[in-house]
Amino acid sequence: MAQSTGMGTSTRSLHADDVLNVVADVAPPMHLSTTFRYSDDPSALVPAAENDFTNVDPTTHYYSRVSAPGPSRFETILSALLNGKALSYSSGLSALHAALTLLNPRRISVGDGYHGSHGVIALFNRVTGLQKLPLNCDVDDLQKGDVILLETPVNPTGIAFDISAFAEKAHSRGAYLIVDSTFAPPNLQDPFLFGADLVMHSGTKYFGGHSDLLCGVLATQREDWAKQLFTDRIFIGSVMGNMESWLGVRSLRTLEIRVQRQSDSTTRLVSWLNGALQAVAPAQGSEEAVIQAVLQQVFHASVQEDQGEWLKKQMPNGFGPVFSITMKEEQMARELPSRLHFFQHATSLGGVESLIEWRTMSDESVDRRLMRISVGLENWEDLKGDLLKAFREFAGQ
Ligand SMILES: Cc1ncc(COP(=O)(O)O)c(C=O)c1O
Secondary structure, three states, X not given: OOOOOOOOHHHHHHHOOHHHOOXXXXXXXXXXXOEOOOOOOHHHOOOHHHOOOOOOOOOOOOEOOOOOHHHHHHHHHHHHHHOOEEEEEOOHHHHHHHHHHHHOOOEEXXXXXXXXXXXXXXXXXXXXXXXXXXOOOOHHHOOOOOEEEEEOOOOOOOXXXXXXXXXXXHHHOOOEEEEEOOOOOOOOOOHHHHOOOEEEEEOOOOOOOOOOOOOEEEEEOOHHHXXXXXHHHHHHOOOOOHHXXXXXXXXXXXXXXXXXXXXXXXXXXXXXXXXHHHOOOOOOOOHHHHHHHHEEEEEOHHHOOOOOHHHHHHOOOOOOOEEEEEEOXXXXXXXXXXXXXXXXXXXXXXXXXXXXXXXXXXXXXOOOOEEEEEOOOOOHHHHHHHHHHHHHHHHOO
């Protein structure tokens, strides 16, 4: 089982896979083979019936639906970063599918969050009769083996929930807590410290970090679950691609500095917008007056109502690189992306480039005035200037 090594996050990102450096290349090679030669030494051949495929030596591979060098390297680094055994999948949703296949709950307590996760739950409802309960369901509605799926911070607003409280609720009934920590990758949040049983990520976001790969990740601190997940994945077949894992390793090297910068810039932008919304009787034409004329509300963990002690403990290094705003009018929300230069109008998040999404484009359930913003690596003052210019155009000030 991967252990916290005492090394810092970036050092782990750069060195957790040193043991896999079996060639002299400094940059890891890309392996595209789907199949791998057995040993030339007849005495070293282990027939399938005697082989424990789950006891994977990350330098030995047979067939890439079982394991392959790229995904194994990616998982080796992530195991060190997530403080649990990490398994990679073809997407975030296939990771959630694998988690629910492992736990096979009768009931799942879940909030609004990412709409796609509800699609996976609907598939399970069809196949197993899985029942959905609200996130704030009565504790007595949960039974042994049920699941709470907690997304924190939650998509699309970026508001955070208290992991410890949900862990306690689940465990008091013999249920399990899955935390979807996509919006708070290392070094922002470690859900295991607060009682999560399984940690899930859409690796498409910050692990990939460059809007060019799709993947999902599950991490567990239970050896038996890690083995079962590994076996299940062989037969579900939802492995991460070779090319994606190579890109993923390249991206993990810079995870901490990317996420830290993106999260810091987000908090600055949110504080600027929220401060302006709070200003009393701002002068005509001032930034505050312009912002008040076009913006209804700002959502982010850094300005959420519930700022209890738990929040600072859970997210000691920052509150995540995604936030949302509601515009005063739907028409402004429709037009805002086309008035911006540094925010591309697209769904998804977590890349080095800033994105903005009129969220109703991909999520039927949200307020049609809602914009989701994924802050990239641009200088935050430039992002601020870009937003302010567009807001001034709307306000005519
Ligand atoms: C919080 C969250 N979980 C899961 C997913 C699904 O991930 P993927 O698109 O990699 O399947 C997303 C995608 O946006 C997400 O935002």
